[in-house]
Structure formats: C-alpha cells, structure tokens
Amino acid sequence: MKTDVTLVATLENGIRLYSFRYLWSDARYIGVMAQDLLNDPALRNAVTQEPNGFYVVDYARLGLRMATLAQWQAQGLASVELRAVPANTGQFPVNPTKSAFRPAR
Numbered sequence: 691m692k693t694d695v696t697l698v699a700t701l702e703n704g705i706r707l708y709s710f711r712y713l714w715s716d717a718r719y720i721g722v723m724a725q726d727l728l729n730d731p732a733l734r735n736a737v738t739q740e741p742n743g744f745y746v747v748d749y750a751r752l753g754l755r756m757a758t759l760a761q762w763q764a765q766g767l768a769s770v771e772l773r774a775v776p777a778n779t780g781q782f783p784v785n786p787t788k789s790a791f792r793p794a795r
Contacts, residue, residue: 718759
C-alpha cells in the first residue's frame with residue numbers, strides 16, 4: 691500500500707518516522723510503519739488487523755498523528771505530535787488519520 695518509504699527520524703522513545711506515498715496518491719506523508727510497531731511489545735497495542743487483512747495504526751495510542759511532508763518540513767516534530775487541549779475549552783484534538791497496510795503473504 692505504501693511506496694517510496696524513507697526513514698526521516700527516530701524519536702527518543704524509539705518510534706521511527708518515515709516519509710511515504712500511498713500507491714493511489716502522489717501526496718507524501720510522514721508516519722509510522724505498523725511492522726515496526728508489531729516488533730515492539732510496548733507499541734504493538736497501537737496496531738490492529740482489519741478483516742480485509744490490512745493492519746491499521748491508531749496514532750493516538752502513540753501520542754502522534756500523521757502529517758503531510760509539507761507540514762513536516764514547515765513544523766518539524768510538532769506536525770506529528772498530538773497536543774492536549776485544555777478540558778474547559780470544549781475542543782478535542784483532531785482524530786488522527788489511521789494508516790493501514792496489507793501484510794505480505
């Protein structure tokens with residue numbers, strides 16, 4: 691599902707961030723790879739497998755969100771970090787986009 695995958699950063703907690711494109715799009719994104727998370731017992735709970743066989747990453751469980759490459763270039767790490775919103779504002783953090791891939795068979 692993803693192509694042109696390039697490692698762009700490793701966070702202090704060991705999570706690796708990649709630049710990639712989905713096969714159906716020319717847009718580039720920054721996010722994680724489910725395969726990396728599944729290999730780490732502390733992070734694998736952020737990954738589920740859908741009935742269609744694709745793995746889905748729940749970025750909120752990682753305290754992250756996907757970003758476009760343009761956002762990453764403009765804001766750096768802040769572009770992928772989820773920030774808490776004060777409880778009295780009535781606002782909620784943006785629901786992060788979930789990322790999916792189908793495992794090799």
